Amino acid sequence: MKHTVMGDGYLWKTKKKETIMKILLVLPASENLRVRHPEGSVPKREMLRFSVLPLLTVASLTPGGHEVEICDENVSYLDFDRPCDLVGVGFMTALAPRAYEIAREFRKRGRTLVAGGYHPTLMPEEVLEHFDSVLTGDAEGAWPRLIEDFKRGRLQRRYSQTESEAGWIAGAEGARALLAPTSRFYATPNAVQAGRGCAHNCRYCSVAAFHKGCYRHRPLEEIIREVEALKGDFIFVDDNIVSDEDFAAGLFKALKPLGRSWVSQCSIKIADNPGLLRLAAESGCRGLFIGVESLGVRNMEQMGKEFGASGTAEKIRKVRRAGIGVIAGIIVGMDFDGRDVFAKTLEFLRECHVDAIQLNIMTPLPGTPLFEDFQQKGRIRSRDWRLYDFRHVVMEPMKMSPGELQDGADWLYSKFYSLPAIIYRTLNALLVCGLQTAFLSLKLGLTYRYDIVREGICGRNPQEHIETSACNGGIHGILYAPKQLGFLLSSFFRKGRMAQNKV
Numbered sequence: 436m437k438h439t440v441m442g443d444g445y446l447w448k449t450k451k452k453e454t455i456m457k458i459l460l461v462l463p464a465s466e467n468l469r470v471r472h473p474e475g476s477v478p479k480r481e482m483l484r485f486s487v488l489p490l491l492t493v494a495s496l497t498p499g500g501h502e503v504e505i506c507d508e509n510v511s512y513l514d515f516d517r518p519c520d521l522v523g524v525g526f527m528t529a530l531a532p533r534a535y536e537i538a539r540e541f542r543k544r545g546r547t548l549v550a551g552g553y554h555p556t557l558m559p560e561e562v563l564e565h566f567d568s569v570l571t572g573d574a575e576g577a578w579p580r581l582i583e584d585f586k587r588g589r590l591q592r593r594y595s596q597t598e599s600e601a602g603w604i605a606g607a608e609g610a611r612a613l614l615a616p617t618s619r620f621y622a623t624p625n626a627v628q629a630g631r632g633c634a635h636n637c638r639y640c641s642v643a644a645f646h647k648g649c650y651r652h653r654p655l656e657e658i659i660r661e662v663e664a665l666k667g668d669f670i671f672v673d674d675n676i677v678s679d680e681d682f683a684a685g686l687f688k689a690l691k692p693l694g695r696s697w698v699s700q701c702s703i704k705i706a707d708n709p710g711l712l713r714l715a716a717e718s719g720c721r722g723l724f725i726g727v728e729s730l731g732v733r734n735m736e737q738m739g740k741e742f743g744a745s746g747t748a749e750k751i752r753k754v755r756r757a758g759i760g761v762i763a764g765i766i767v768g769m770d771f772d773g774r775d776v777f778a779k780t781l782e783f784l785r786e787c788h789v790d791a792i793q794l795n796i797m798t799p800l801p802g803t804p805l806f807e808d809f810q811q812k813g814r815i816r817s818r819d820w821r822l823y824d825f826r827h828v829v830m831e832p833m834k835m836s837p838g839e840l841q842d843g844a845d846w847l848y849s850k851f852y853s854l855p856a857i858i859y860r861t862l863n864a865l866l867v868c869g870l871q872t873a874f875l876s877l878k879l880g881l882t883y884r885y886d887i888v889r890e891g892i893c894g895r896n897p898q899e900h901i902e903t904s905a906c907n908g909g910i911h912g913i914l915y916a917p918k919q920l921g922f923l924l925s926s927f928f929r930k931g932r933m934a935q936n937k938v
C-alpha cells in the first residue's frame with residue numbers, strides 16, 4: 436500500500452490505485468459532560484448513555500475499504516490533530532455550538548467537514564456556515580454517494596436521499612466493533628433500531644419534523660438477526676416501538692424465544708392494548724420510556740397529543756402491572772401550566788409510582804411548528820442553542836415568570852430524585868415489576884441524583900415561596916414515608932393474592 440499525502444490530508448492508494456480515506460465521525464458533547472483532557476476521566480453517568488447508533492449506522496454505511504474511526508466526546512477526548520481526510524459530525528440542537536467549535540478547529544487544520552443528524556436536517560443553512568457540506572435526513576444511500584464525490588474531489592454542499600433510497604433503514608452490524616474500546620461507558624453498547632419516525636405529529640417534537648409524521652420499519656428477520664448477534668440485553672432506540680401495532684406484535688413474538696431483556700420508548704397507547712402489553716412483557720421488555728408530558732388536558736390538546744391526555748395514571752399502572760417499568764417523560768412550562776404544576780406533578784408521579792422520569796422544561800426546538808409559533812409571538816428569549824437541552828428556560832412562559840419555571844423545574848427534579856424517594860421506588864418496582872426493573876429504577880435514580888448533586892440543582896417551589904433547603908429529600912421525604920410504606924405493604928399483599936389466584 437502506498438501512502439500519498441494530498442494537501443494536509445492522509446489519502447492512501449492501494450496497488451490497484453484505489454483511494455483509501457480516513458474518516459473520523461464525531462459525536463459532540465456539552466461542556467459539563469465531555470472528556471476535556473487526553474487523560475481526563477469519564478463522568479460516571481453510564482445509565483444515561485446508550486451507544487452511539489447514529490455514528491455507528493453512518494460508519495456501517497461507509498463503502499468498504501475506507502478507514503473509519505468514531506469519537507464520542509462523552510467518553511473520549513477529541514484530538515484535533517489526529518490524521519484524517521474527512522470529519523463527519525452528527526448533532527442535535529443543544530450540541531450545535533460545540534459542533535461549530537469542532538468544525539472551526541478542524542478547519543484550521545485543513546480538514547473537510549460534513550454535518551448530519553437532527554440539527555443539520557432542521558437548520559441546514561445555519562449549519563452550512565460552519566461545514567463544507569450537510570447531509571439532511573437519513574444517511575442511507577446519501578452517505579455512500581457523498582463519500583464517492585469527496586473521493587473524486589467534487590463534494591457538493593448538500594446531500595439527501597433520493598426517492599428510491601427513502602425508507603431504507605440500515606443496521607449497525609458492520610460497525611459495532613468500533614465501540615469495543617469504550618463500551619463499558621454505556622448503559623448498553625447494544626442499541627438497535629426496529630423502525631424510524633412516528634405516526635403522530637406532536638407540535639413540539641423534532642421526530643415529527645424530521646420524519647414528517649411518517650413511520651416505517653425494517654424487515655422482521657433483519658432485526659432478529661441483528662439482536663441475535665448481540666451479546667446480552669439491548670435497547671430499541673425507536674421513538675415509538677408500537678407505532679404499527681401489528682408489526683410490534685410480530686416483533687415481540689419473534690423476540691420471545693431469544694430470552695433477552697430489552698427497554699425502549701413508546702406512546703402511552705400501549706396501555707389500551709392488553710394483548711400487546713402482555714406480548715411485550717413476555718418478549719423481555721423491562722422498561723418503557725413513555726412521553727406522559729403533561730397532566731393538563733388543554734396542554735396536550737394544544738400540542739396535538741390529545742391521545743395521551745386522559746386516564747394516564749391508570750394506564751401507567753397497567754403497564755407496571757404487566758411487569759414493565761415506566762420512565763415518564765414530563766414537560767413543565769406549557770401554556771396552561773400555572774405555579775401549582777410542580778407540586779401537582781410530583782404528587783401525581785408518586786401516586787402512580789413511575790419508576791423514573793426525564794424532566795423537561797418546555798423547549799421549542801428549531802424546525803418544529805412550536806418554534807415558528809413562539810417566534811411569531813416574540814416568545815423566544817434565547818437563541819443560544821446550548822440552552823436548548825431541556826434543562827433551561829429559553830422561552831417566555833404564559834402563566835409564570837421564566838425564573839419561577841426554572842426554580843420549579845429544579846425543585847421537582849431534585850425532589851423526585853431524593854434518596855428516600857429512590858429507595859422507595861426501587862422497593863415498589865421490586866414488588867410490582869420484578870428484580871430487573873427494580874435494578875433499572877435504582878440505577879437510573881442514582882445516576883440522575885449524581886447529576887443533580889454534581890450540578891448543584893436545588894430550586895424551590897414557586898407556589899410555596901419558601902426556600903426548599905431540603906434538596907436531599909429532607910422533611911418532605913420523611914413526611915411522605917408512612918404513606919409510601921403503606922402502599923408498599925399493600926402492593927406486596929396484593930401481589931401475594933394475585934399469585935394465589937394464578938395457582
Ligand code: B12
Pocket residue numbers: 460462464465483484485486487488489490492493523524525526527528529530549550551552553554557570572573574575578626628632640641642672673674793794795800823824825
Ligand atoms: C438515544 C437518544 C439519546 C441518547 C444518546 C444520544 C446519541 N447521540 O446517541 C441520550 C440519552 C444521551 C440522549 C440525550 C438527549 N437527547 Co436524545 N435521543 C436519542 C434518540 C431516541 C435515538 C438516537 C439514535 O440512536 N437514533 C438512531 C439513528 C440511526 O438515527 P438518526 O440519529 O436519525 O441518524 C440518522 C440520520 O440522522 C443521519 N445522521 C445522524 N448522525 C449523522 C452524522 C453524520 C456525519 C451524517 C452524515 C449523518 C448522520 O444518519 C443516520 C442514519 O440514517 C433520538 C431520537 C431519534 N429518533 O433519533 C433522541 C433525540 C436525538 N434526542 C433529543 C434530545 C432533545 C435529547 C436531550 C436534550 C433530551 C433531554 N431531555 O435530556 C438529551 C441531550 C443531552 C445532552 N446535552 O447531550 C432530540 C433532539 C432534537 C433536536 N432537534 O435537538 C431527539 C431527536 C428526540 C426527540 N424526540 O426530539 N438522547
Ligand code: SF4
Pocket residue numbers: 633634635636637640641642643674675702726740
Ligand atoms: S408520540 Fe412521541 S415521538 Fe411521536 S410525534 Fe409525539 S412526541 Fe414525537
